[in-house]
Amino acid sequence: LRMDSYLIQMNGNSDVHVHRNGNSLSLGKVKSRKPRWAVRASEMSKKTFNPIRAIVDTMKVEPNPNKPMISLSLGDPTVFGNLPTDDEVIQAVKEALDSGNYNGYAPSVGYQSCRQVVAAYYSCPEAPLEAQDVILTSGCSQAIELALAVLANPGQNILVPRPGFSLYKTLALSMGIEVKFYNLLPEKSWEIDLKHLESLVDAKTACLIVNNPSNPCGSVFSKSHLQKILAVASRQCVPILADEIYGDMVFAECKYEPIATLSTNVPILSCGGLAKRWLVPGWRMGWILVNDRRDIFGNEIRDGLVSLSQRILGPCTIVQGALEHIIHRTPPEFYHNTLSFLKSNADLCYVALSAVSGLQPVRPSGAMYLMVGIEMEHFPKFENDVEFTKQLISEQSVFCLPASCFEYPNFFRVVLTVPEEMMVEACSRIQEFCERHYQGNEGAQDLECDK
Ligand SMILES: Cc1ncc(COP(=O)(O)O)c(C=O)c1O
DSSP: OOOOOEEEEETTOOOOEEETTEEEEEEEOOOOOOOOOOOOOOOHHHHHOOHHHHHHHTTTOOOTSOOEEEEEEOOOOTTTTOOOOHHHHHHHHHHHHHHHHHHSOOOOOOOOHHHHHHHHHBBTBBBOGGGEEEEEEEHHHHHHHHHHHHHOOTTTTEEEEEEEOOHHHHHHHHTOOEEEEEEEEEGTTTTTHHHHHHHHOTTTTEEEEEEESOOOOOOOHHHHHHHHHHHHHHTTTOOOOEOOTTTTTTOTTSOOOOOOOOOOOOOOOEEEEEETTTOOOGGGGEEEEEEETTOOSHHHHHHHHHHHHHTTTOOOOHHHHHHHHHHHHHOOHHHHHHHHHHHHHHHHHHHHTTTTTTEEEOOOOOOTTTEEEEEGOOOOOOOOHHHHHHHHHHHHHHEEGGGGGOTTTTTTEEOOOOOOOHHHHHHHHHHHHHHHHHHOHHHHHHHHHHO
């Protein structure tokens, strides 16, 4: 056995010479590094952009000092203290903490026993799940991030609802994935425009995001509509990323169908978590359920998810330790009471704003939001929904998010988790505001003539 000997030489002009067993080979010049400070934010950070922050930051206006602020903008049900989680949920975390068993690192995909609990809870004959089909994550946001990262490469595209939750676009663009928006139809209770959806699919489409029940619409898709969505995905062979964080949060007259239970062949990554239904968004417990009855994802996607989960460990171990009790011991009345509260606020807000000239609220069927259309032609003083909602803060101290935040101008979103008396007061202030600024057709014409 002969050992080759190498000598690598670099002269003062950065010329590189490799000597192998005495024979010299020149590799030419390499760039020398001249040390100097040039620390720049990465391309990824520059491509990361949260439209809500960008729009809200331009809306910094002083509220009316004579009216206490009512914020109907944050999708956090805990902010007013009127919707505490259930005592059993708190107790479960106390027990997990006291046990001392949950202070170490958990496996990157979560404890096997917790994955088993989630699998058993969501498993059904039409969409069976086992522990290995569950990945526990840090909130539903990380579930969406991992699902996107495993399904799409930079340069591919994803289909995203408009209006829709802004995180999809924020994550995709920062990963170099293109976003194509498909339309939801307010006149059809925010069903998907299926023709438009299908027209967007191309060779680079990596997945279709379906958010049901919806933020910001509060809409809930019927079984037959979900079947039609699945038919598009099946025809086009596009997997679905189902954002079901508001799963089961539907009002009594309506039924929630997890999309995977209706799928015969389309593979689905369903993202969910504790944040909304259990009213503990700060606890950062989420999950991905891998529904793949035809073995289309196979090991490829499951292994990919496991690898991605290893970048940063998922949810807090204390909450993992409490998960079994949270899921099994939360009494049915807790879910029921939350939903009747939301439904009552939804009715109240819908009825009040329906009576306001110039506004077109769309009745929600679930989640915790209501979208309101603004007939901008009757409010000629305001250029758009951002100007409208900005002035609403400054005159009435009521803050609603302009739906431009959800890629849907000329609407605003109301959060329904506020205490009832605040909801009533907010609606009456919105009414006062609209009455003050509404211009009937004649008024609008006058303004045209004034120009
Ligand atoms: C539609 C939707 N998906 C995902 C999330 C993120 O949930 P989490 O707080 O568990 O990350 C939210 C939060 O508001 C949401 O509205």
